[in-house]
Amino acid sequence: IGKLIDMGxxxxxxxxxYGMEHAPFDGILGLGYPSLATQGTTPIFDTLKRRSLIPQPVFAFYLSxxxxxxxxxxxxRGCQAILDTGTSLVLGPSRLVTAIQMLISASPxxxxxxVSCSYVARLPTIIFSINGNDYPLPPQAYIRK
Incomplete structure (x- = not known):
C-alpha cells in the first residue's frame, strides 16, 4: 500500500x-475487522499495525x-452512509438515494x-467530493449491465 511493504x-x-467476470479492476482489498476474516487470516491493516508500519489500523474518509x-x-448536518470498500455497494439516506434515482430516471x-441500456450514454457523471477533492465517476463506471 503506497510505500508500505509487507512481504508476509x-x-x-x-x-x-460470479458477477465480476467483466469488472474493470484486478482485485479487491478487504478492509474488514479481524473477526470477519476467513480462515483466521489477519487483515492487512492489522498486520501493518502489528509491525509498527502505521500508528493505527484505521482507514477512513469523509464524503462531503x-x-x-x-x-x-x-x-x-451529518448523516450515515455506507460505501462498501469491497463491493460497488453505496447506501445512504432514502430521501437522497431516491432523489438520485429520480435524477437518472431509474425505475425500481x-x-x-x-435504467434502460440505451439511456446510459446520456446519464450524468457523478462527482464524489472527499476532503475538498473531486472524483468524477462516469455513467459507464456506476451502471452495471
Missing part, C-alpha cells in the same frame, strides 16, 4: 468470481457531497433500481 501478508486468489448535473446531494426493480 497472506492473500487469497480467485480465478473467477455527491454532485450530479450541478445538483449537490449531501447531508450538511425489486430492491434495486434500473
Amino acid at each position: 501478508q497472506p492473500f487469497g486468489l480467485s480465478k473467477s468470481q 457531497s455527491i454532485t450530479m448535473n450541478g445538483v449537490v446531494f449531501g447531508c450538511f 426493480v425489486g430492491h434495486e433500481y434500473a
